[in-house]
Amino acid sequence: CNPLEMTVSSVREDPFLKVQDWFFAILNGKHVGYVGMGIDESYNGKRNAKCGWVLGVCVLKHYRRMGIGTKLMLRGMNQLKAKGMTVAMLGVDDRNVTKAMRLYKKLGFKVARKEVAYEKTME
Numbered sequence: 412c413n414p415l416e417m418t419v420s421s422v423r424e425d426p427f428l429k430v431q432d433w434f435f436a437i438l439n440g441k442h443v444g445y446v447g448m449g450i451d452e453s454y455n456g457k458r459n460a461k462c463g464w465v466l467g468v469c470v471l472k473h474y475r476r477m478g479i480g481t482k483l484m485l486r487g488m489n490q491l492k493a494k495g496m497t498v499a500m501l502g503v504d505d506r507n508v509t510k511a512m513r514l515y516k517k518l519g520f521k522v523a524r525k526e527v528a529y530e531k532t533m534e
Contacts, residue, residue, distance in 0.1 A: 444470035465489030
C-alpha cells in the first residue's frame with residue numbers, strides 16, 4: 412500500500428479518470444487501507460456500457476483477513492451502483508501474492524478475459 416498522503420496526492424494531481432471516488436479505512440487513527448473506484452466515460456460511451464472500474468484496493472498486511480478489504484470493496488461497488496453503473500471491473504495479476512483474487516471471487520467477480528504481457532530485459 413502507498414502511504415495515505417501519497418495516494419491522496421496522486422489522486423489530486425494526476426487523476427486517471429475524471430470520475431473517481433476513493434474510500435479510506437482508518438483504524439485507531441491509522442490509515443490501514445483504501446479502495447478507488449472510477450468511471451471511464453469514454454470506454455462506456457464507445458461500448459454503450461455502464462461499467463465502473465476498481466482502480467486500486469489495498470489493505471496493509473497486518474490488517475488483512477479482518478474484513479477491511481471486503482468492506483472497502485462493498486462501499487466502492489455501492490458507490491458505482493448509486494452512479495448508475497451495472498458492472499464493476501478490475502484488473503489483477505494472477506500471480507498476486509496477496510491472495511486478492513480470493514476476495515474478488517468472494518464478492519462475485521468472475522474472469523472475463525485474460526491478457527498477455529510481454530517483457531524484454533534491456534541489455
